Amino acid sequence: MTDPRIPVTEDELHAYVDNELPAERRGDVEAWLSAHPDDAERVRSWREMAEALHARYDSVADEPVPQRLSIDRLAQQPRKWMYGAIAATLLAFVAGGGAGWLARGAAASPSMFQNFTVDALDAHRLYVVEVRHPVEVPGSERAHLQQWLTKRCGWDVRAPELGATGLKLVGGRLLPGPTGPASFLMYESASGERFTIYTSRASAETTQMLYARQDNDGALFWADKGVGYVVSGSSDRDRLTQVARLVYDQTEKTGG
Incomplete structure (x- = not known):
């Protein structure tokens, strides 16, 4: 009974x-x-x-976890670009229309752009399918999440407020990146649409936004103050740019 x-x-x-x-x-x-x-x-x-x-x-x-997301990557040297399905769909463009969105500093090399976007899109596709365990630390523990990722990654990691785009912080996790640790934050809309923010150390800087697409997922990459950022989500470039612009504006205000 x-x-x-x-x-x-x-x-x-x-x-x-x-x-x-x-x-x-x-x-x-x-x-x-x-x-x-x-x-x-x-x-x-x-x-x-x-x-x-x-x-x-x-x-x-059901795809296997990509080798580049294995924890073993933390101990490896940055790998050379391996051409794959994503290579044919990598495109670059300047997201103009505002101060700070024009290229400055050293231009990002093709290999750095490719390494970041491939890793970020792999992580995005791996974790957005999860319903119960998409993150290690939930968004309800934002302060702890930011402190933990900042300590592990070595730069100031902040989870932007994306409510203006209809997105709420799900949480985040630590991942291996192209040159060391990477932070990974996930956001979600009321309809279940998910976006992720992937950051790791970058060897060059550019506020020129570079675009990549794989199947139904898109990504925007830029690098500033020694940190590379990739915002991944909808292949609708206008929607993706709306989210990435808000992330960019807030990381600029906090000093990266």
Whole structure:
């Protein structure tokens, strides 16, 4: 017999959505949801989000983790560019229309642009399909997340406020980058659209924005004050540029 008064944890709600809940607890959870409409609405929204993510990313969800994302990369020398499917779709352009968006300093080399965008897009495609574990530290712990990534990466890592574009911080994780540690932040809209911000040390600087596209995902790269940035998400360049411009403006204000 089920009892709607038996408390249900957040993890159990997620497990219920993912069909991973033990059979003996399923009745209790369903009774709880019947008696708690707010939680029932959350479960409904999670299911819709999961369906949207599966519809968009199932084609890549079962791909093996790229070697370049292995933790072993931290101990390796920067690798030479390996031509692959993305090479044919790498395009560069200047996102004009505002001060600070014109190239300055040393121009980014093609290899640096390629290394950053390939790694960033691989990480984006790997983690945006995750519903329960897309990040290591949740966005509710923003201060801790920023402090942890700053300490591990060696530069001031800040999670921009992207509410103006309809995006909320999901959280972040530490990754291996082209020349050392990389920070990885994920944002999400109410409809389940996800964008990520990947940063790592860069050997050159340019505020010229360079564009890359792989299948249905796009990325914008720039480098400033010794740090390279890649914002990945929608292949709609206008939408991607809107998000990247807000990230750029806030990293400029905080000094990178």
